[in-house]
Amino acid sequence: MANSKYTWDTRPNLPERLPEARRPVGLSLTSLIMLRWIAVAGQMATVLVIHFAFGFDLAVFPCLIAIGALAASNLALMASKRRRLTELRAASLLAFDLLQLASLIGLTGGLQNPFALLLLAPVTVSATILSRRATLALTSLAVMAATFVTFFHLPLPWRGDEGLQLPLVYMLGIWTALTMSIVFMATYVWTASEESRRLSDALSESAAALARERELSALGALAAAAAHELGSPLATIAVVSKELMSEVDKDSPLYEDVELLKSQSDRCREILVGLSHQPDATGDPFETLPLSNLVELAVDEHVPDHVELDILIDESCEGPEPMVRRTPEFLHGLGNFASNAGQYAKKQVWIRIYWTPRDVWISVHDDGPGFSHSVLQMLGEPYMSTRAGQDGHMGLGVFIATTLLERIGGHSAFRNRRGAEALVHWDRDDLEAPAETLL
Structure with a gap:
């Protein structure tokens, strides 16, 4: 240890405290099934209300078939015995949901339908829970689906014979806005979720390192306590063995046994002294x-x-x-x-x-x-x-x-x-x- 003149005036500004880490959100099969039932109910209610309550003319039967396909797939999921989703399975389900939603939008006006924004939902879910590769694949699928329903779709439901046909330039503007939103949301949400997952994993490593350090400290304290508690009986054994050596004749067959007993008790005392001075011992004096x-x-x-x-x-x-x-x-x-x-x-x-x-x-x-x-x-x-x-x-x-x-x-x-x-x-x-x- 030495003294040294050292300049502290140039020390840099310190960073703020690290924020509390939040664990990344996973998605179980039960949660996905619940979300898909909500989607089924919402789609069914929207189609029936628009057709029967508002009087808009739309292809009800094909729409109900598309909604029924989503409900049937959900029933199949409920019968599944595997309650956790692998990445491949989750990506497949989200791809199915994306195509089902795109088909429903194609039956109700394509990108002219205000509900076309819902194409963002499966991509956002993927960016939250899946890998970059899976999210990139679903993003590409969403862009292709949006492109397809831009040019191939049934007319937008409208009252009577009025109809509504938006100009091609406006439709291309909607397509551009939607595809850019899909790409941006996928990139932004995946990046934020990945940072959260990485931070969570890193903090878990920190907790594990701290737990290991505490275990070592506890082990040192236990060793010091054992050395303290066993010191007295070993001292008694050493005293008794020394007295026996002085009383037993060196030519006696018992002398070697007594000598061995004393040497082993001395060795035990040396071991305990070493344990009591281990650097990890955290007894009160230190x-x-x-x-x-x-x-x-x-x-x-x-x-x-x-x-x-x-x-x-x-x-x-x-x-x-x-x-x-x-x-x-x-x-x-x-x-x-x-x-x-x-x-x-x-x-x-x-x-x-x-x-x-x-x-x-x-x-x-x-x-x-x-x-x-x-x-x-x-x-x-x-x-x-x-x-x-x-x-x-x-x-x-x-x-x-x-x-x-x-x-x-x-x-x-x-x-x-x-x-x-x-x-x-x-x-x-x-x-x-x-x-x-x-x-």
Whole structure:
């Protein structure tokens, strides 16, 4: 541990806290069946009301056949034993719904029918729950269906012999607006849903990493407790075996057994002493540590042997050193930053610590090539890494670190400063352990 003068005036602005992640919406077969029954009821009511209540002349029987096809397919789904939808099955059902809706629109005026906008519905559902490939296929199908009913359709239902025939230019305008809306909605909704799914998966990885860290801490605490509880009986065994050795003659056949008993009890005591000093043991004496000691514990063994690690305390620190509660979030989050720095460093990694009565800063700095401009702009987002997909890297290390540190009040920022540097800032009141825990 060393002191070093370090300039903190050029620290960058910190990003806002990450928003709460919302889990992506899935669609079960039961939900899809319910939505399709709503569609059947809506289509049936619309056709009957327009024909009988408003007196518009339309091809009622072909329309009822199209609606009946949707109802029949829904009954077949209800009889299915598989209650979850695979992507292929969901895409097939949405394609069927799209074609059924297009046929109904073709029977009632084509794109002149105001309900032609409903062609957006299956594509939007696909963009929400299906892959890019499936959504692209359904989008193409919707555009082709819209193109077909533009030129091949029955007349728009109207009273008497008046009729309504829109100009071709206007029809092409409607087609352009509808197809652009289909493409835009599919792209926009799929992108938003995919970001939500990726963020949800990344947060699940963060939760899993935190759970693993807590399990290790709990295991260390259990080892320390076992060492403490077994210390007394083993000490008794050692005393008794020593007395037996002094009383049993060396030529006695029992002497070797007594000697073995004593050597094994001594070995057990050595093992328990080692367990009681494991770094993951979280007994009360080490639950709260000085910040510098906790930082040293967090980054220990995260930097490769060929890279020199220096932990430095800034000379301009103000006030007493913070006493910080040992948490899995702190250990795993700062450890991830140190590990990332160690993998890119040429020869050295510096951990710099600075505190005032109000703030605490920790800098993880390496002498490597630094962050590329494209990565720096989005660093901290899930699945963002120059090594994502290589050798098992998922691009989640920095995201997990920032997420875990944020849980204990830390804000992370990144910059290039003769190498890559990760900065973590806390309000001291959020990081420092309450006074009563230090008693």
